[in-house]
Amino acid sequence: MNFQYQYPEAFWLLLLVPLIALLYVVYILWQKRTTKRIGEPKLIAALTKNHSPLKSRIKFALFLFAFALGCLSLANPRKPDDASAEVRKGIDAVIALDVSNSMTATDVQPSRLLLAQKLLTSLIDKMPNDRIGLVVFAGNAYTQMPLSTDHEAAKLFVSTASPEMVPEQGTVIGDALLQSNAAFEEGSQRFKTIILVTDGETHDEDALKTAQDLAKKGVMINTVGLGSASGSTILDTLTHGAKKDESGQVVVSKLNEDLLQQLATSTHGTYIHLEAVAPAIATLLDQYKNVDKKALLDTSGLYYESFYWWLVLPMALLLLVELFVSDRKKVSA
Template structure:
């Protein structure tokens, strides 16, 4: 009966402490009002002997009525809460992902590209109020997904990113420039690029510094991530006869100085990821740094539930009055 019920005036429940005193008062009063008469025979008295034993029911009805009134005074009610959120400061994000052959290196498990996609997917799910787009680049670049609020589209597009869709190489400048192009018309309060690579700029006709200057011009902050272990990594070095990759140990070459410069001039931060755990921590850190301002409105609707208790009290008092003046009239 009281499931999901709250009380607007719970202080009235203190009145229940008076009920034991009322019971004690009724007990002593009943003893005082009970008189004994000694007679030689009960012949001639015709009354049902069980009625006097039921006389305490009158007091019980009154006690229950008082209890119901106390509950009604406490105002039981149900509470329905509805919320509405409003994004007061949205963020547009483009994730620029390196898909060159070196991203198949196995220093991250199972390889760099798969590890990145898993972490990036978690990041996307944690940004429900932002628009997110994807840019893939290797020897050239293209927009995989324009910025959108539909996370299912972004996640499916991220899942479809694989090696071999572009000419091999690492065109960092092209990847950054394409990302800037996706964001330059954005009206969002905050625009950011997350640029990830595991190599050095060796392809493309746009220099990374030029792309960084474009990002500054359009007010776009860039977070750069260098991916790969320090030292050697098991990396594709040639093809087998069946077309599969042949792996061998190769020195990890990452232009950290370039990535640091891009992050610095655009107001972002440079990160270094050497394993799955550090990559995950980097995306968590970016998630904390770029907070979307959300305004939440709560609407409360209360439904009063005291009326049934008033009806119960009324019925009990009416029943007590009726019995007192009819069935128990000769004994009260």
């Protein structure tokens, strides 16, 4: 790996170097004009005979060079230790997790969402070499975590997912699939898969077409369905009773298995009706067992050797020299 700078934005400070130099030139010109206006040249020369313009400019040049070195040191030049990087052979998996209000239904225990979270945290532990991303969705879809090998962070995001994260309610599966696909690196040769975890209760007519388009790009969608065919009422957070529609009828949320099966089949994936965590994980991992797992250089654990001291030390030396350089002429005895 090549030499690099940790904070390249510090280079913008170098723009101050020509600005400071310009201000110094303006100051010198102003000083000369002012000197001419305040008295006789001979008198001014006598009063300033001990001042050395050359030494003053040398002092300024030392300061300006030290300032530039300081800017470069703030960028923290460093070199990674290639031996500390890990090569991981795996796949890229984006989890699309439904956090709509219907996922709070309790036709599965302890609730659809809590069971989904239990599944996903266990699944992430079983995919140590894979990059994991997370998209949460309800009425809108949001990327909660980009693809990463930081599995502890992935589990944390999964465990804290809730309906409050998405202000607009609903279930836009098509948008969730598009947002998940956007998380994949364009041009990457690694196997791409979306794990869609939802009750499938949606009026999104574009969901199946979106899945078919993704299949043409080589994306496999595995769907995990939560809930029951008979359905369950949803808790209304305002009334703390069963949620009702505009006509006053109690809302019953049902698992839409047909759609989830179609989404999976159209992308050569599999559909799982989640009832128990262990067999669901085994089925998902079996889907990825025989796929081509490309090598990925994981740089998240890289050790870097910093070289900013190589700039700080000469900067300090220049400032020290500037401090002891006098701008007065040597007077002959």
